[in-house]
Amino acid sequence: MQVDLSGVTVRFGTLTAVDNVSLHFSPGEIHAVVGENGAGKSTVMNVLFGLIKPAVGTIAIDGAEMQWRNPQDAIARGLGMVHQHFMLQDSMSVLENIVLCSEPVSNLGFVKFNTARARLREIAETYGIGVNPEKRIADLSVTERQIVEILKVLYRDAALLILDEPTAVLTPQEAASLFQILRNFRASGKSIALITHKLDEVMEIADRVSVMRAGKLISTKPIGETSKAEIARGIIGGELPASLTRATQAVGEVVLAVDGLQARGVGKTVGPVSFDVRRGEIVGIAGISGNGQTQIIEALVGLRATTGGQASLLGHTLRGLDVGARRALGMSYIPADRQRVGLALEAKVSENAAIGREGTKAFRNWLFIKRAAMTSFARELIESYHIKVAGPNARTSSMSGGNKQKLIVGRELSRGTPLIIAENPTWGVDIGAIDFIHRELIRMRDAGHAILLVSTELDEVLALSDRILVLYENQIAGEFAAADADRLAIGELMTSRSKVVQVA
Amino acid sequence: MGIDLVLDPAFLQSVPRFLTPILLAALGGAICERAGVFNIALEGFILVGAFCAVLGSYFMGSEWWGAVAAMAGGVGMGLLFAEFSLRRKGDAIVVSIALNLFAAGLTVYLLRTIFGVSGAFRDSGIKGFSGIDIPLLRDIPVLGPLLNGQSILFYFAVFAALALQLFFARHRLGLRLRAAGENPAGLSAGGVDPQRVQLWALVLCGALCGLAGAQLSIANVNLFVENMSAGRGWIAVVAVLLTRGRPLYVLFIAVLFGFVDSLSFRIQGFGLPQQFTDVMPYLATLIALIVLSAWHKSKTA
Amino acid sequence: MDIDFRNQLLPCVSVFAWIFGILLVLMFVANAHFGEAISGFLNGAFGGRNLAYLLTTLSRATLIVGMALAVMISFRAGLFNIGGEGQLVIGGLAAALVGVYMPGPGWLVMATGIVAAMAAGGLWAVLAGVMQLYVGVPLLIGSLLLNYPARYLGSYLVGHPFRDVASGLPQTHLVPNEAWLPLFSGTRLDMGILFIALMSVLAVIYCNSTVPGYRARMNGLAPEFARASGLPVKRIVLQSLLMSGAIAGLVGALAVFGLHHRFTDGMLVQPLYAWTGIIAVLLVGMVPWAVPISGFFFAAIQTGAAGMERTADVPKEIGLIMQAVIILFVAGRISGVSLAGKSGENDNGH
Known part of the structure; x- marks a missing residue:
């Protein structure tokens, strides 16, 4: 199955999250899509999977243009996605999770668990992976959950597997065995889209790599024609920050x-x-x-x-x-x-900055809070920790994740x-x-x-x-x-x- | 008092009458709870159900139409909840509070405009459910008087509790309801809109609460009184909270509350001021809540 | 501009159209003359001989705004205290018992009554807080369930031990004349409204400018944040509930010393003061300065509806229905609050 995304653009309000991106996925190929957090990789994949409708652009399968109304359409045409965050129901069994949303049912709508169990056994034998279907998700390790997510996709007969940061929660050894599974899939003719930000993984397993930055596609190349350094430059649009140096020092009490x-x-x-x-x-x-x-x-x-x-x-x-x-x-x-x-x-940025300090002399006058002191303190933090925000009175939710984090780090370290x-x-x-x-x-x-x-x-x-x-x-x-x-x-x-x- | 009182057939007869409305409403609440809809408007749902039951029964001349109208009224409330909470993204607590007031206002308003009376509407035209006599059941000691001769709604309620247990475990919609309550993103990812599932939960809840109202107005008595639900919806909410929406536990709790209710009704005859007996169900609910919360806290703290 | 219109104005217009449409349907059901009903409404809310009805509206607004302030204090702290009714009843009961049975000069009786009412209401609210903090009973349910014991306790006390038997009703004796709140000269409006005006000002100051108000707000917006930042969370909970319940108790005292001069069974429950207070706060999304306006608005709907009943024979419950409908339509717009501990997940990652 050949899958093509052409000229996809996604806008959230005034923000263009994805800008004219085209990607191609072929059978028997692992295609890595790399980029920073917020580069638009996940958004592109959500478009491909029918979770987001693009403002512009088309999806085609074997040359025929597709219109997804929802993920169900994409699933029906052989797409499957393993999301970055597990989409599992912790209190349910493995089997219940696997059939959820594509349940084989009898006339009255009761789920035919035996049919499902048999099919699951078949899949497990074909690919050599399996999990006890009666176990509850809550009792599984992270790797096992990852396996369940993959089984879920296989249960639906996916020909294109989209994996969003699948190794984020795995140890190096576990990642290696996951890759072995992916190689098996490749050998059986499935296409695999691998979203990641770990370059070593890309070099190890991908056949083709696409680099995204700030919503744009920077390049798509076969792995043999590029290098780790080139991909890294493409991701950040310049040289990597100098690596950290730590002088060894004597520790104290x-x-x-x-x-x-x-x-x-x-x-x-x-x-x-x-x-x-x-x-x-x-x-x-x-x-x-x-x-x-x-x-x-x-x-x-x-x-x-x-x-x-x-x-x-x-x-x-x-x-x-x-x-x-x-x-x-x-x-x-x-x-x-x-x-x-x-x-x-x-709350306002200044209110977040001052938390825990409101009882101190600098911020409190008898019962009353010193708003001016709060504002100027927030301004200091914004400057010394290079926080990008409209000002101390801006609403905290208006900041990006990185700047929110810097605000917290600044507030805590400055103590x-x-x-x-x-x-x-x-x-x-x-x-x-x-x-x-x-x-x-x-x-x-x-x-x-x-x-x-x-x-x-x-x-x-x-x-x-x-x-x-x-x-x-x-x-x-x-x-x-x-x-x-x-x-x-x-x-x-x-x-x-x-x-x-x-x-x- | 003592054991004689508890074994008194009149007392036993009254237990199912008290527990049925709470059980039906709490099962409805349980469906919402499992589906992740925080519905604390059960009080309003029941009230509308009770009114519609009288409306249907009076105008169509049959208690069955009364039950149908009650379900329709409850479902209507469920759809309102869905419109304002799911589609318009209103906070569930706010929507619940508003719907409870809406139900209180609307039922009195319609009582006055349609029937032209205030306070209560009683009329021989209101047909009610009568008890069903089951010969085999009748002759069993204790259980006979307890279970025999109740309205169909009681038997339905018990059946519904058992059916719901199976529904959650093995039915497609039951499975999806649980998913909507636990991790709705998992449903979206599978191509099922969690809000659609929650809409179904509200519809089912509305129908069950409607029947709870019908039990109050056309089974226990044949009349409608302003604010007839009188806090039962809140007791049902507590029952849902205590059981986290597990149907069999809901059944158990409802039986417990039914006993306390009829006990307090019963001891009214012993010279205690009415207020003491009126407050008993709420105190019992509060005590159950305190005991179970404390137990739960000691287990997890 | 174009986008602004479509995103902001149009939904507003459609909401008004809906609310108006529902109003029309209700009037149609009641077979009412529309013009008569509207003039009856306006007269009932703002008119009357010597503006008597407007004064009634103000008198009702006093109690509603008071309850709304009580609710606001706890809601802003993230505490779903919907047991205002119980706190109000307990407060009113305490005030009436002090008012009827305490000897001494009128002003002292009234002052003691008010203090007793605030203490009783406050403690009733704190009880729900203690149940949440130390037992794990959710405040929302705990506070609500405490309404019923309060209601029936009041009903019992004024029905049995403290009943004015001669009156034939379940109510206490009258509070002596000297302990009544004085009226504004030439009117039937008592001075209770001044207490609530003062409370409104204090509430605005408390919410915006004090350290406890700031802490309570942070706890309301993000409870886990407040806890992890080392705020004294338990103190915030108990303090906020104490204040909240005390204001509810004050409202009960004002109803006794200003309006009814005794405690009659159901007098604080039937008019739904507590619930109206809750929706008055929700309407304005807990913005402190707007709460009195919102409370007055709902009071006007209620007295207006009563006027409608007098002139056009529309049952006054139309007021209650319309209040609920308004809240339903604004429910999706209530922002700036983390109701039920939800928080916006809008981290855009970069």
Whole structure:
């Protein structure tokens, strides 16, 4: 099946998200589409899949022009998409998830689960992948969920598979086995569209690569005719920012000491974990999301009750202290979810900037709040952290993701506390903002602050940390010094060695 | 008092009468809950159902038409909810509050304009459901008086609870309803519009709440009184909340509330001021809510 | 300009057309003369001999705006306190009991009554807050369910132990004359409206310019944000509910000392003051300065509807229906609030 996108343009209000993009997908080929966050890759794929209607442009299958009213049309014509965020129903079984929206039904509308089960077994045998169909999604590992998403697409007989950032949540080993599956598909004549921002993956598996930047298609080339450096230049429209440099420095006293800490997790207890973070070092916690990171961070910040062990900050125990007291003691927190936890989107920028400071002399006059002080403080943050926004009184929701994140980073780092906890601080922001935030964190480290970094991006942990802890199934599975940290060794520790998935 | 009271046939007879409206409404609420529609307008749905039941029964001369009209009225409320909450993106709580007031106003307004009375409308022209005598059931001790001789709506309600359990587990729409409540993006990605699914939830909920109203106005009695739902919709909301929309648990909770309701009705005869017995169902609901919330909190905190 | 017209004005026009259409249908159902009904409405809301009806509207607006302020304080903090009715009843009850049974000079009785009413209303609201914070009962449901015990407690107390038996109705004795709120000279409007005017000003200041008001607002917009930023969330909840309930209690006291001079069963429930207050706040999306205007608007609809009933024989419930319809149509436009903890997911990634 030959699939062609021609001259596709998508507008959201006044913003042109995709500008005159044409792409071609052939059977037996893996076509990678690369670009930064916000470059328009996902939007193009959503057009192809019928989730978004383009303002201009056509979709053609084997030369015949198609009009999608909704994804159902696209699915019927043999397209399948594995989305960046899982589209699964956690409380349902694997089988229920796979049939959902294309259920084989009897006359009265009852689902024929036996028919579905038989078909699923057939697919599993054909491609050599399978998951126990009766298991609940909530009990599956991230890789297994990924497999379910792929099975879902195969169940619908897709000839073109669109995979949006499929390795974002996988360890290097898991990614490798996913690629093996994709190679099997290629061999069986399916086309594969691979959306990614990881260039190493592109070089490893793609046959053809298209580069997008700011909504425009920059180039499409067979992999043999291009290079990693050329693709990188195409993605950012210039040279990559200089790589980070970290001078080795002597670490100081212990700032955060965690001793046998336990907290309630999803279904089971997280921990006990023990570690400490000293002045002048960044301690990175690597691990696939859902292995206890959130619970440990929340327990340290004071958002979640601990069930055992203890933690102390600068020698003061944290037991019994609420979030406010811990922050007053010398802790700052950059949360993973900027939309809900990091900011109040409907409030003004100045109101977000001043949060937690409203009780201090500078911002408070008896009962009354000093609005002028709030505004000028926000203006300072906007300047020193290069935040692009209309002004201190603009609504926070009007900012882009990167600028929202810079506002949070600025607000927290400017407190200058001995301990800084950063949780996925660059998730989903552009390269410029990533670089800026990384440099700020290193600057704080060099200035003698203790930083606890939790990230599901292994590359981020590797680039910033002086020491790396690996979290697996709610426990610390290993520790590495920056000097002898090895991607594969860390990946090995991060991997859930599950028995449920059998990859041929 | 004591065991004699509980085994008294008159008391047992009254239990299903009290539990039926709550059960039907709560099942409707459960469908919404599972589909991710936060519908706390059950009170208004029931009220419109109760009024339409009388309307249908009076003008068409049959209790069956009354039930049909009640369902139509409830479905109408469901469609209004869908229009303002789903299509016009109104907040569900705001829409619910408005619809409850709308129902309170509309039923009284129509009572006064159509029937020309205030307060209550009673007329021999209103045909009501009478009890169904089931010979085999009649002779079983305790269960006989409890279950026999009830209106068809009671048996339907119990059937609906069981059917709904199967519906959620094995029916296509049931599956999609659950998905709409859990991760609607998954439905969109599969080409099914979650809002369409939620519209169906509201239609079904409306029909069930309409029947709940019919039980009040043309089965328990044959008349319509202003604000006849009298808080039962809120009790149903609590039942939904406590059970998270699981039909069999809804059935269990409704039976519990039915017992408390009829118990309080019963002890009115023992010289307690009426206010004490009136407040009992709400206190019972509140206590159930507190106990279960506390239990849930201790498990997850 | 063109886009502005299509996006902003046209929907407004269509909403007005819808509301007007529904009004027409209702009048048709009631077989009413349209012109008569409208003039009856206007007269009922704003006219009357010596503007007597306008004063009635103001008197009703006093209570509605008061309830609206109460609701606004908690809604802005993200607290769905829909138990205003219970807090109002408990407040009115406390005021009436103090008013009837406390000896002493009139002004002292009234002042004590008001304080007692505010304390009682406040505590009733805090009870719902405690249930949410320490037991996990959702405030929305908890506060609502507390309406019923309050209602029946009032009903029992004035029906049995504190009943004015001679009056034949379930109500207390009259509060002595000296403890009544004075009237504006030459009118039948009592001075309760001044309390509410003052409360409105204080509420605007509280919401826009104070530290607790700012904290409560942040908690309302993004509760997880407030918590992670170290705001004293429990204190915000209890403080906001205390204030909210206290204002509701004050309204109950004003109804007793200004309007009815006793507590009659149902006098605070039947007119739906609490629910009207809620929708008055929702209409203006919780913008503090607009709340009194909105409350007056709904009061006018209610007294206007009563006028319509007098002149054109349209049942006055038409007012209630129209209020609900208006809220339905604005429900999709209520912005700047995170109702039920929803937050906009519009991160555009770059």
